[in-house]
Amino acid sequence: MKNNPSQSYWKSNIRILVALLAIWFVASFGFGILWSDALDEIRIGGFKLGFWFAQQGSIYIFVLLIFVYVFLMNRLDKKYHKEMSADSEEQ
């Protein structure tokens, strides 16, 4: 039996989730909290970098992440629908 499109769709979905959530974690809990004091040594203009991530940067990254997710999922959905219709034509 060949790989079912629904299963491979779900697997790709999980891969996308894990990758994006890893970035989510690093940007907020990592840069904003755990390594924030170390990043504070670096300055950009008037901002200490750790402080900037905690109050600004993490939020911009969150917004970006959702739109990247929307883009990747739309592409994945299209691929899935193509495979599904190809499957039904074979039958």
Place this chain on the structure above:
Amino acid sequence: MSTQELTYIFVGLSFALYIAIAIWSRAKSTSDFYVAGKGVHPIANGMATAADWMSAASFISMAGLIAFMGKDGSVYLMGWTGGYVLLALLLAPYLRKFGQFTVPDFIGTRYYSKAARLVAVVCLIFVSFTYVAGQMRGVGIVFSRFLEVDINSGVIIGMGIVFFYAVLGGMKGITYTQVAQYCVLIFAYLVPAIFISILMTGNPIPQLGFGDTLVDSSTYLLDKLDKVTTELGFLAYTENSKSTIDVFCITAALMFGTAGLPHVIVRFFTVPSVRDARKSAGYALVFIALLYTTAPAVGAFARMNFIDSIQDQQYSNAPAWFKNWESIGLIAWNDKNADGVIHYSAGNAFEDKRPQFIDKAGDSGQRLTSNPADNSNKNEIYIDKDIMVLANPEIAKLPGWVIALVAAGGLAAALSTAAGLLLVISSSISHDLLKKTFKPNISEKQELFYARCAAAVAIIIAGLFGIYPPGFVAQVVAFAFGLAAATIFPALLLGIFSKSMNKEGAIAGMISGLIFTSSYIIYFKFINPVSDNATYWVGGISPEGIGFIGMLINFIVAIFISRFYPNPPQEVSKMIEMIRRP
């Protein structure tokens, strides 16, 4: 025109707009009433979600909290935005695919159990009422300060407006009024922020301005603020005072709590498709981020301006805003050294947290309090953090129409959130309790009638909370997020991502999360509030952050218990497969 008249005009116009929209978008079916007929455009839904989400706390209190907490305030900024990533990636698309009306609907069906549905309804009603009570305080503050109406009439007017469009329009009416309310509130938030940013740093973008140099020198604003706050005995503005573990847990509890809040989740049931649900989460966060990235700038400006404008001033020369807020009891001055000069620094002005005013004026004409002075420090100022955003335009001496705009914005924020919550409460009563549990035979028309009645009753209860504010509102906010994180979020996540999670596991998980989190919070907030500090907290985790641990416990218990019971029935596995397909 006076500021007062302008405020009446702005608030009046905005209210007229909301009512007009409500009449235009009346609900005709239960689907209109619960989920706006599932026909809301993702951008409109994004705005409505943003208005629904940004409450009186976000609009009025948050920048003030940040102003006085400095870097510690980041927990709110990251916590209340990061949850949307979880929502967009882990919950919204699947719940939309499931295609029912409410969050308990999903939990009841997925865990094939009325008991699970009931646990979800109880958590949901508790969380929602906690939240509504906070909105009513916001409405009361705005009315009493800017319209000089007493708080009770203010609350009644506010409730009247919400009653009108929530009962009449249901989700449809609420959604379109929220779109209008978002526009009002974001405009009202950005205009003063931009003005103040230009005045202080010459940079018109507040997000960049607070990292810029001050207008009249080459010193960076944040450096000056660090220097001034340290000199006054506070911790430097850009340093954390809370421990890393506590900051971590609070942020996590707020994030997972946000993703588990029913009034936010239900917004994603209103869009036409799964694709739109994802997109709409993205738009919602853009609209939210606009305010949330401005708030820390407003906080930094406000702290700086506040210190500059009152420090070492004669009370007799104190600015008008200082005396206005003093007259309604949210600022107090305790002249410890009797020199007639205001001194602000670290520490409490007097013992007990809140001032108890007596009907007497001091030597300089200030309002006196019956609280004993706290002589361990030199600080003479008590200030309620909630007033910073509202007072900020006055402190920065902005024109009257900006101040009027802020009043209208504060009301928009409070009313939009209150309406969204009331709808969640009413739908969980008419749909989950009546239709799905106790009276399955009622017709759609009857269900709609019950939904309207439930909304009306909920509004009256919320109004009573506003008129007789329970003293515990501030304490229970931790509860709302902690419970959402420790009960609803894991049940939803496991329901979607684990096919073997059965009802025994899920219910055991929810109950253990509920009991653990609420006992920890009740102990430190109600039974033994004296010991509510880092020395006594288990592992250094404050009650605000304990929801995160509650959530971990929920996951562990649910997964462990589910091993001992059979897998969910066939039709549930089919349903899980269905929601996973695009």
